[in-house]
Amino acid sequence: MTFIDSHAHLCDPAFDTDREQTIARVLAAGVSHFIEIACQVDEWNGGLALAEKYPAHCAAVLGIHPEFARTYTPQAHARLTQLLKDPHAVAVGEIGLDYVYLHESDKDTQIHVLEQMLQLANDVQKPIVLHVRREGEDYEPYERTFDMLRHLWKPSKSLKKPGVLHCFSAGYDTAKEALDLGLLLGINGCFTYKKNEYIREAVKKAGVDKLILETDCPYLSPQGKRGTRNDPSNIPLIGQWVADYLDIPVEKLAEITTQNTLDLYGLK
Numbered sequence: 541m542t543f544i545d546s547h548a549h550l551c552d553p554a555f556d557t558d559r560e561q562t563i564a565r566v567l568a569a570g571v572s573h574f575i576e577i578a579c580q581v582d583e584w585n586g587g588l589a590l591a592e593k594y595p596a597h598c599a600a601v602l603g604i605h606p607e608f609a610r611t612y613t614p615q616a617h618a619r620l621t622q623l624l625k626d627p628h629a630v631a632v633g634e635i636g637l638d639y640v641y642l643h644e645s646d647k648d649t650q651i652h653v654l655e656q657m658l659q660l661a662n663d664v665q666k667p668i669v670l671h672v673r674r675e676g677e678d679y680e681p682y683e684r685t686f687d688m689l690r691h692l693w694k695p696s697k698s699l700k701k702p703g704v705l706h707c708f709s710a711g712y713d714t715a716k717e718a719l720d721l722g723l724l725l726g727i728n729g730c731f732t733y734k735k736n737e738y739i740r741e742a743v744k745k746a747g748v749d750k751l752i753l754e755t756d757c758p759y760l761s762p763q764g765k766r767g768t769r770n771d772p773s774n775i776p777l778i779g780q781w782v783a784d785y786l787d788i789p790v791e792k793l794a795e796i797t798t799q800n801t802l803d804l805y806g807l808k
C-alpha cells in the first residue's frame with residue numbers, strides 16, 4: 541500500500557533544519573511521492589531543484605498563489621513561461637482567488653493573474669492546482685473562479701485529469717461544480733477537524749473516485765496532531781480518516797487516490 545502527498549511545501553523554511561531527514565521519514569512511512577508546490581516567484585528554483593534531487597519521488601508545480609498576485613511582473617511571466625517547459629514541472633499552481641488575502645493583493649489583481657495562469661496552463665497543456673478561499677459564508681470566489689474556468693480554461697484532451705481543487709473545504713454544491721469541470725478534490729487535515737462535518741458529507745457524496753490526498757504542509761496537521769508541523773508522513777493518517785468515514789478499506793482508498801494523483805500529474 542502506497543500513498544502520495546499531492547500538495548506539499550517542503551521548501552518552506554519550516555523544514556530548513558531537517559528537510560532530508562523528513563523526506564527519509566516520509567518515504568519510510570509508505571508515501572512514495574510528494575508533489576512540491578512552488579507558488580511565488582522566489583520559490584520556483586527551489587521547487588524544481590527538489591524535484592531534480594528526488595526524481596523518483598518528487599515533481600514540482602509552479603505558479604503564483606493569489607496572495608502574491610501583486611508580485612507577478614512581466615519579467616516573472618517570461619520566466620515562468622520558460623520554467624514550465626521543464627519536464628520536472630508537472631502542473632500550474634497553486635492558482636486561484638483568496639479573499640482572506642485581499643489586503644495583500646486586491647480582487648482585480650488576483651483576477652488578472654488568474655487569467656494569465658489559465659492562459660499559461662492552456663499554452664503548456666499542463667493541469668492546474670486550484671486554490672480558492674472564501675471569507676466567511678460568501679461563496680463568490682468559487683463562483684468567479686468556476687466562471688473563469690468555464691470561459692478561459694481549455695485543458696488538453698490528452699490530460700487524464702486536468703486539475704484539482706486543492707484543500708477542498710466547502711459543501712456539496714461547490715464540489716459538484718468542481719466535478720462538472722473535471723476537477724478532482726484535494727483532501728487534507730481539514731477533513732479531520734470536528735467542526736467540518738459539511739466537508740465530510742460533501743466528500744462522501746462526491747465519491748472516492750474523485751479524491752486525492754494532500755497535506756498542504758507545513759500547515760493543516762490532521763486532528764490529533766494539530767499545532768505541530770505537518771509533513772507528508774501524515775498522509776496515511778489522513779487516508780485512514782477518509783477511509784473510515786467513507787466506510788471502505790484503507791488499501792482501496794490508497795490505491796484509488798494514488799492512481800488519481802499519478803494521472804493528474806502525468807507520473808508513472
Ligand SMILES: [Zn+2]
Pocket residue numbers: 547549577634756
Ligand atoms: Zn498549498
